Structures are given as structure tokens and as C-alpha cells.
Amino acid sequence: MSELNAKFPATDVLIVGAGITGLAHAAEAVSRGLTVRIIDRDTRAAGASIRNFGHCCVSAQTGELLELATVAREGWLRHSARAGFFSVESGALAVARNSAEMAVLEELAALRGSGSVELAPAGRVREELSGGGDPAIVGGALLREDIRVDPRQAVGSMAAWLAAQPGVSFLWRTSYLGPDDAGTSASGTVTVRTSRGQLSAARVIVCVGHDLDYVHPEVAEPFEVNRCGLQMALVRPARPLDIRRAVLTGTSMLRYPAFAQTAAAAGLRTELETNSPELLAIDANLMLTQRPDGTLLIGDSHHTETTLDPFLDEATSDTLLDGAAKLLGAGPFTVLQRWQGIYASSPQQSFLVKELQPGVTAVSVTSGIGMTISFGLARKTFAQF
């Protein structure tokens, strides 16, 4: 038995990765009365889960993703109350600036009903944007089920709350290296190798986000899991704004399935190809959320590769910032920070839950919806055990 294993006796569950996927699985384990150890190679979560918009984008999902997102919504609200982090139930606002965008929103509203997707006239959209807005705005839709958290606060608060629960412990600066070759022991525990020695648990759940190929290429490669790099910025607007909702635009409507599956989406693509080719060229999802201190998270572009170029492209930033300033009528912005976010991306499916060997399961959200579905995905993973 290694020194570490003697110091840290086997738990019911060992979670690898303290991003939102790992933490949601840890919270699900706690709710089932299980003991949990969470390890992460860093001293705190610094991956995709703190680099995003904090948007739990429920209404724009369909099928199983909508089911997972609906469960996740309740998970966010429950843990926001327990762990004391900022969340708003105010939903999202999809802004239409031409008839093609409005046609998508009208079609979705007719399908879902106003309790979920409520059409809003241009005046209401301007009010929601704090009284400004692009003169081209023709209307919009309120996406009632969406919620928001502040990603920089929520993930750290979740970890702190979990650490205070009985039977939960964290081991930071501890890298997972893979399962021990011995397999499952007679006592029913599996042992994994880490940078600090061996750890054992009845069940191991590997939630390493976009770095799945580093530890389990045998899973990442068949699912064609790559890295999607996104450029983001934190800005201070020229005048104070109060925007409660996550704000989506036409490019968002091409991306999220509930919009993209409408008949009107084809006309929207043509419209964007004709009038906003610069946004399509960077595969933009032009959207924003406001943090509690009034600053705005603005993004994002998308570029997928196995190994990403680390250099941020200034022209891409300009396209996104100019687009957001025009949308809000609130430029010029003071840029406070720029960064690259990375999430796992598979062309085959939006998430994967894969048993690697008895007792060891890999879970990765392989699309840009980890904040939207993680709590629902955790419920699904445990239901399979």
C-alpha cells in the first residue's frame, strides 16, 4: 500500500477534475450519502468552467439535452442557495435585428409556447438592454427557463461548499495518471495512479474536460474529441448598464439546437452569409452576460484542433467587441481582460459517459454546454451505476 493510500483510505467515489462536471458529480454523490474524494492537478479550477459566460442555456436545447438541462437548472438553483453564490432566474434574451432572425424566434415561440419562449417587441428588447441597443432591433424573445451564474464565483463556491460536507475531501495539485493495472480488488475497490501515489475508491469518475486524450486516448480518439478554442473578453461599458438576462444574437441561433432546427434557420444562415460574413468566418456565437460588478463577458469565436495555437488573434477580438458594442449601442468598451477558453469538442455527440473498466467511468461534455447540463449529466451517470 502506498503512503498516500494509507493516509487517504478508500472512498465510495473518487472524482478526477474539479471543474463543473467533476463538482456536479461530487454533489450528486453527496446527495446519495456517499463519501467522495476529488482530485485536481491544479490548486483550484482554472479550466473551461471559470472561463465561460455562466449561462445555463435551457430553452435552446432539444431532446435529451433539454431533459438534462432542466434537471441541471434545479441543481444550479439548489446549490446557489446552499453555497451562497450569485444566480439569476431572469432567463435569456435573444435579440432579432432582421426579419430572418425574427422568423426563427417566431417559429420557436409557436412550438414552445410563451411560458418558455415569449416574443418581445423592439421597445421591450431595448429596455432589457438597459435602454440602448442597435437601431436595427426589430424584436426578440425572452427564454424563460434559462438562468445565469457568475462562472468565476460559482465553481470556487461549489468546491468550498463541497469541502465542508461530511465525507468529502479534496486533494489539489494531484494529477491522475490512469487506473492501476491490478483492476478491481477482492474488496471491490479500484486503484488509480496519481502524481502523489495510489488512491482507491469503489468507483472512479474521470472528468478532465478537454484533456481526456492526455489520460485516455483510447476513449478520446474514437469519439474524435478535440479542443475547441474560444476568444473571450471582459469589458467595462462606456455607460453603466443593467442587463439581467444572458443576451444572444443571430449567430447564437445558428448554434443552439432549438433555433437551428427551425425551418427558418436556413434563411437566417443566408442572411448572415450576406450581411455578417465576418462573424461566420470566426464561427462566432456573439453573446454576452453581465457580471455582478457591472462588467460584461463578451464572446466568442470557435476554432477546433487537437493542439490549439496559444496566440489570441486581435482581429477576432475586434470583430466580437465591435459586434457587441453595436448590439448594445454602448461602446467604446474598456477591455479589462482577454483570454482563450477551451472545451472538449466531438463531432459525434454532445457529451460522453464511457466505462473504461469495471468501476472507472470517463465523463466529458464534448460541446459548449457543460454549464447547462452538468448537474443533469451527473444524475444520469449515477443512475447507470
Ligand SMILES: Cc1cc2nc3c(=O)[nH]c(=O)nc-3n(C[C@H](O)[C@H](O)[C@H](O)COP(=O)(O)OP(=O)(O)OC[C@H]3O[C@@H](n4cnc5c(N)ncnc54)[C@H](O)[C@@H]3O)c2cc1C
Ligand atoms: C469561452 C467558453 C464559453 C462557454 N460558455 C458556456 C455557457 O455559457 N454555457 C454552457 O453551458 N457552457 C459553456 N461553455 C462550456 C463549459 O464551460 C464546459 O463544457 C465546462 O466548463 C466543462 O467542464 P469540465 O469540468 O468538464 O472541464 P474543466 O472546467 O476544464 O475542468 C477540468 C478539470 O480537470 C482537471 N484535470 C485535467 N486533467 C487532469 C489530470 N490528469 N489529473 C487531475 N486533474 C486534471 C483540470 O485541472 C480542470 O480543473 C463555455 C466554454 C468556454 C471555454
